Amino acid sequence: MTLRARGRLALIIVITSFTVLGVLVLLVLHESNRVNRTTIDELYPAGIEVAEVILATTDQERGVWGYALNGDPSFLAPYETGTRRSEQGFDRLTELLAGQNADLLPLLEQAQTYWRVWMTSYAEPRIAEISGGNLDLAREEISDGAGRRVYVLLRSDLALLQLQINTRVANSVQDAAAINRETSLALIATALAATLITVGATVSMVRWVLRPLGELQTQMRRLSREHDTTTPLIPTGPPEIAALGRDAEVLRQSLVSLLDDAAEAHEGLAQESPTVATIRELLRGPTDPQIPGYGLGVASLSSQGSLTGDWWDLLTLDDGGPSVELCDISGHDAAAGVVAVRFKAAVHIGLRSGFRPDDAIRQASATFAKTPSRFASYLLVQLQAGHVRYLNAGHNPPIVVHSDGTVAALPVTGPLVTSMGGEWSCAETELHPGDVVVLYTDGLVEGRDDNNEELGEEQVAAWCRALAVESTHEPPNERAGYIANGVLGRARKFSVDLRRDDVTVVVAVAERQP
Numbered sequence: 249m250t251l252r253a254r255g256r257l258a259l260i261i262v263i264t265s266f267t268v269l270g271v272l273v274l275l276v277l278h279e280s281n282r283v284n285r286t287t288i289d290e291l292y293p294a295g296i297e298v299a300e301v302i303l304a305t306t307d308q309e310r311g312v313w314g315y316a317l318n319g320d321p322s323f324l325a326p327y328e329t330g331t332r333r334s335e336q337g338f339d340r341l342t343e344l345l346a347g348q349n350a351d352l353l354p355l356l357e358q359a360q361t362y363w364r365v366w367m368t369s370y371a372e373p374r375i376a377e378i379s380g381g382n383l384d385l386a387r388e389e390i391s392d393g394a395g396r397r398v399y400v401l402l403r404s405d406l407a408l409l410q411l412q413i414n415t416r417v418a419n420s421v422q423d424a425a426a427i428n429r430e431t432s433l434a435l436i437a438t439a440l441a442a443t444l445i446t447v448g449a450t451v452s453m454v455r456w457v458l459r460p461l462g463e464l465q466t467q468m469r470r471l472s473r474e475h476d477t478t479t480p481l482i483p484t485g486p487p488e489i490a491a492l493g494r495d496a497e498v499l500r501q502s503l504v505s506l507l508d509d510a511a512e513a514h515e516g517l518a519q520e521s522p523t524v525a526t527i528r529e530l531l532r533g534p535t536d537p538q539i540p541g542y543g544l545g546v547a548s549l550s551s552q553g554s555l556t557g558d559w560w561d562l563l564t565l566d567d568g569g570p571s572v573e574l575c576d577i578s579g580h581d582a583a584a585g586v587v588a589v590r591f592k593a594a595v596h597i598g599l600r601s602g603f604r605p606d607d608a609i610r611q612a613s614a615t616f617a618k619t620p621s622r623f624a625s626y627l628l629v630q631l632q633a634g635h636v637r638y639l640n641a642g643h644n645p646p647i648v649v650h651s652d653g654t655v656a657a658l659p660v661t662g663p664l665v666t667s668m669g670g671e672w673s674c675a676e677t678e679l680h681p682g683d684v685v686v687l688y689t690d691g692l693v694e695g696r697d698d699n700n701e702e703l704g705e706e707q708v709a710a711w712c713r714a715l716a717v718e719s720t721h722e723p724p725n726e727r728a729g730y731i732a733n734g735v736l737g738r739a740r741k742f743s744v745d746l747r748r749d750d751v752t753v754v755v756a757v758a759e760r761q762p
Contacts, residue, residue, distance in 0.1 A: 250487045254456055262445055269438045286348050287420040291413055294344040297337050298410040302403065304333035305363065309399055312371050315378055316386050324375065334363060352412060359405035362398055370395030460485025464496065527585035531559035531592065533752075539570040542631050543724025543757040545732035549740075551691070551750050556580050557588030557624070558689050558750035565599055565630065572754055574627040574643060574687050580749070587622050590615045591665070595626070605639040606672040609665060616667035624665040627687060629658075631756055636685060637676045641665050644690050647709050649716040651682035655709050681760040684716045684731060691751040692735070695743030703743060711738050728755040 311327025314320075338360045345352045374395070377386040389395070463484055484490065528550075537544050539562070546560070557577025564570050573595075577588040594615045598608030605628050616622055627643035629636055638646070642664035645657035662672030679685070688708065695703050715734040719727040732755040739746055 252488065254452070254486070258449060258452060262449075265441055265445060266438075269434070269441055272434050272437075287417060287424065290344050290347055290349060291417045291420060294341055294349070295410065295413045295417060297341050297344065298406060298413060301334055301337035301341070302406050302410070304330040304337060305399070305402060305406070306330070308334065308367075308371065312374055313390070316374060316383065316390055319378060319383055321379075327371070327375075331367075338363070349413075349416065352409060355405060355409050355412070359402055359409060362402035362405060366395060366398045366402055370398060456486055457489065460489040461492075464489070464492070468496065524582060524585070527582065527589060530589050531557075531585065533560045534562050537562045539572075539631055539756065541633055541759050542570075543726070543728040543759060545725070545728030545730070545755040545757075547729075547732040547736040547753045549691075549736060549747060549751040551580065551747055556691075556750045557584035557591075558691065558752060559588055559592060560687075560689075560752050560754055561592070561596075563596065563599065566602060569630055569632050571628055571630045572687060572756065573629075574689060574752065574754065576625045576643070576689050576691075578621075578623050583619070584622070587615070587619055588624075591624055605674055606662070609639065609641055609662070609672050610669060613665050613667065613669050616665070620667040622666075625690070626665055629685065629687060629756075631679075631685070634680075635676055635678050637674055639672055639674045641670075641672055644688060644693060644705065646688075647686040647705075647712045648677070648679070649684040649686070649713050651680060651720075653713065653717060655713050657705070657709070679758050681758050682720070683758045684712070684728075685756045685758075686712045686731065686735070687754040687756075688735070689750060689752045691746070691749030692739055692753060694749065695739055695746040695751075697742050698744060703739060707742075708735065708739075711735050724757040724759045728757045731755045731757075 307326040307330030311324050311330065314323030315327070317323075338356070341356055342353070345356060374386045374390060377383075377389075467482065533546065533548075537546060544562075548560075557575070557579060559573075559575050561573045562570065563573065575588065575592065575595075577584045577591065579587075591612055594612035595608055598611045599605065603611065609626060616624075624641070625643040626641040627638070627646065629638045629646060636658075638658055639662070640646075640658060640660040641662045642660055645659055648656045648658065650656070656677075658675070658677060661675050663670040686708075693703055693705050693708055697703070712731065712735060715731045716727075719730045722730060732753045735753050735755075736751065739751065
């Protein structure tokens with residue numbers, strides 16, 4: 249039997265077992281939910297409500313007696329309050345018992361009938377007599393006990409209703425306990441089944457996959473350790489593993505014939521640092537970038553003797569048009585380059601999947617989970633007609649040189665990107681024809697002069713303004729290139745350690761309308 253067929257059979261067994269157990273658990277949980285819902289949502293509140301109604305009717309009777317004995321209307325306050333509470337209580341009980349306990353409604357309706365009879369035939373007439381000054385008559389009719397008998401029937405029905413509700417609550421508690429036991433048994437059975445399936449899958453994995461792979465690995469290690477170029481590999485196990493062994497044997501044969509050339513190539517690649525070169529290639533921006541409606545110029549300088557995580561790119565979003573990216577990963581080593589490649593890929597996946605820039609950055613920040621000491625500054629500028637929309641995650645603020653010579657900076661809109669995550673937002677600003685946007689990495693402003701002072705953002709902004717004014721009448725593409733190369737050239741002149749970090753300058757010039 250092939251490994252695929254064995255895996256399919258094992259998968260069918262696992263799915264069937266867990267489906268049956270899952271259905272049993274769901275049935276038990278459904279019954280538990282029904283019992284709990286009946287108890288918590290209906291019976292418990294109904295029991296409390298019956299007690300409230302009993303207390304309210306007691307207040308009503310007490311109010312009538314107090315009024316009859318004293319003739320003072322203030323003694324009617326308990327009666328009036330109890331009346332309102334009784335009405336509300338009977339209505340609430342009708343709602344609570346209308347579901348799975350509807351068989352208790354006749355008893356409730358009978359109690360409510362006694363309550364209305366007591367109100368209309370006893371309480372209200374006595375109150376009217378007392379209000380009319382007939383205290384003796386009211387006391388005489390109270391003392392004959394006719395109204396008291398109706399009141400006793402009312403209280404008896406309410407007490408009986410309360411008893412039945414309490415009995416059902418007790419039964420529900422017992423049912424819930426039984427269901428909990430069944431749930432526990434179902435969960436235990438599921439856990440046992442999962443354990444047995446896991447053990448079976450592990451044993452099968454060892455026998456079907458790991459053992460044949462281990463034998464193949466042993467043969468390959470022996471050939472490698474002994475530099476044996478004559479003994480062939482002998483594949484074993486299921487057809488798929490055996491096919492892998494045959495492919496390994498073909499590869500061994502090819503490698504044997506190329507050992508000498510491979511050794512020489514390895515030495516050459518080691519001297520040329522292929523890993524660093526590959527990372528640089530992955531982080532390198534486009535060679536001929538173009539954006540409709542804008543002239544674009546790029547100037548860059550790689551650091552000397554180390555690899556950094558700085559990169560820039562140009563991409564087009566479905567809802568944002570062409571966008572320029574700049575990013576700087578902390579550190580100056582190959583590890584920083586690897587983190588930069590991972591972060592760049594994560595950001596692009598999010599943006600090209602339709603995520604908003606802030607959501608894409610939030611998702612991409614997870615790439616720093618394995619390297620919490622690393623962080624990144626990131627800048628995304630979407631160049632659109634008449635305005636720019638940007639997200640600045642702790643990056644150096646882009647410089648905008650307006651056509652009238654004024655200079656502005658686009659501030660940050662969120663923190664640095666770290667493993668801790670954060671909140672970022674997008675902002676917008678108007679851009680008119682002839683305006684210039686300059687983006688750059690921190691290697692530019694952190695370059696130091698002979699006095700060990702950083703060039704700083706103000707110096708760079710002054711260079712951008714001067715170069716933009718000088719090139720006002722140049723075509724957009726030539727003007728953008730002139731500004732980018734001019735800024736980098738001035739930095740080369742005034743900084744003695746500019747190549748301590750990658751430096752990238754990206755300039756976009758809004759085209760004038762024809």
